[in-house]
Amino acid sequence: MTPENLYIHVPFCNGKCDYCAFYSEAEVKEDFAEQWLKKITEDLYKNDLSVPLKTIYLGGGTPTALPPGILKRVMKLIRSLSLAPDAEITSECNPGSLTPEKAEIIAGTINRVSMGVQSFQKKLLQKIGRRTNPDQVVQTFDLLRNISGIKRIGMDLICALPDQTLKQWEEDLSRAVAFQPEHISAYMLIPEPGTPFTRKYGEEPPLPDELQAEMWELAGDFLESHGMPRYEISNHALPGGECRHNQNVWHGENYLGLGPSACSFDGTNRFTNAAPLSEWLKGKPPEWDIIEPETRRREVFMMGLRTVRGWNRNEFDWQDFLPELQQLETDGLITLSKEVVKPTKQGLLCWNTIAETLI
Numbered sequence: 001m002t003p004e005n006l007y008i009h010v011p012f013c014n015g016k017c018d019y020c021a022f023y024s025e026a027e028v029k030e031d032f033a034e035q036w037l038k039k040i041t042e043d044l045y046k047n048d049l050s051v052p053l054k055t056i057y058l059g060g061g062t063p064t065a066l067p068p069g070i071l072k073r074v075m076k077l078i079r080s081l082s083l084a085p086d087a088e089i090t091s092e093c094n095p096g097s098l099t100p101e102k103a104e105i106i107a108g109t110i111n112r113v114s115m116g117v118q119s120f121q122k123k124l125l126q127k128i129g130r131r132t133n134p135d136q137v138v139q140t141f142d143l144l145r146n147i148s149g150i151k152r153i154g155m156d157l158i159c160a161l162p163d164q165t166l167k168q169w170e171e172d173l174s175r176a177v178a179f180q181p182e183h184i185s186a187y188m189l190i191p192e193p194g195t196p197f198t199r200k201y202g203e204e205p206p207l208p209d210e211l212q213a214e215m216w217e218l219a220g221d222f223l224e225s226h227g228m229p230r231y232e233i234s235n236h237a238l239p240g241g242e243c244r245h246n247q248n249v250w251h252g253e254n255y256l257g258l259g260p261s262a263c264s265f266d267g268t269n270r271f272t273n274a275a276p277l278s279e280w281l282k283g284k285p286p287e288w289d290i291i292e293p294e295t296r297r298r299e300v301f302m303m304g305l306r307t308v309r310g311w312n313r314n315e316f317d318w319q320d321f322l323p324e325l326q327q328l329e330t331d332g333l334i335t336l337s338k339e340v341v342k343p344t345k346q347g348l349l350c351w352n353t354i355a356e357t358l359i
C-alpha cells in the first residue's frame, strides 16, 4: 500500500497492568527487540513510501521501555522516511520509563507525546495493577518538556475504576490540568475478558451506568472550562492540540500498522498482524477483514461520528443514509444540515446506538 499514516506497535512493557488487553510482552528482552526492529523495517519497505507521511504513531506497549540503543535506531528509521513538512510524530510514554538519556534520544524526532498517567491516586493505581506512581509523572513530564523539548504533551486518564468517587475523578482531572498539557484523554475502564482485572472484579463495569455517565459529563465540563473542549468521545485538547493521527484514522484515511497485533487499513480492507511476537517473527500472515464496500463505507462514516466535528458534505456524501440519519436526528443523537452532520452531546455518550443504526 501507499500509506499516509503509520502506526508502529512496540510490543514490550515493564510488567503488565491488570486491566490491559493490548498485546505486549511483560519484559523487554534486547535480542527480541533487535528482531522486532529488523522485521518492522523489512515490513515497512515492502510498501510504496513515495507519499510523504502525514503522521507516525509509536504505540504499544511502551515505546520508551525500549533499550536506548534500539530507541535511537527507531528514531533514525523515522527520520529516514519521507515526511510531510508538518508531520505529527507521536510516541506513547509511561511515567518512569523515560531516562534523561532516552529523553535526549527522542528530542528532535518525536514532536508529540501521549503519557499514560491513568490516575494520580496510589490506591486506585494499585487496584488496577499499575506500577507507576504520581512522582514519576512529575519527573517524566519535566524530562519531556525540558530535555526532549516536546511542545505537545497529552495525558491519558482512566475513570470508572473500582470504588472511585466523583470527587476522586475531579481531583485527577484537576491534577492533570495543573501540568498544562495540550491534550487529555479521559477513558472509561472497560473490563476486558481474560485479564487479571476481570478475574478479580468480574466482567461487569465496576461502577453503575449513571455514575459512569456523570464522570463522562464531569470530564467534558471540567476540561472545557479549562480551555480543552471535547473533540472526540474520550478526547479533549487545547485548540490545535488534537491528535491528528487519530483524527485521520477516524475520518477514513489509510494507515499502515507495523509490529505484532498492529492493524492496517488500505482504504478498502483492514488487516491485523499476527501476535504474539514469536508467531509474528516467524512470519505468520495477518488476518484480513474483508467486507462489502458498502458496509465499509458505513463503517468509515460512523467512525467519523465519534468526533465532535463529524462530517462535511464535501468529505463524505451521505445522501443514501438519509432515512437512518433522519431517525437519529429525531432521537436527538445527531444534528443534520445540508452541509454538516455531527453528533450531539447525547450522541457522543450513546455512540453505540449511532453505530448500530448505521451498520
Ligand code: SF4
Binding pocket: 012, 013, 014, 015, 016, 017, 020, 021, 022, 024, 060, 061, 062, 094, 116
Ligand atoms: S503499560 Fe500500557 S500497554 Fe503496557 S501493560 Fe500497561 S496498559 Fe498495557
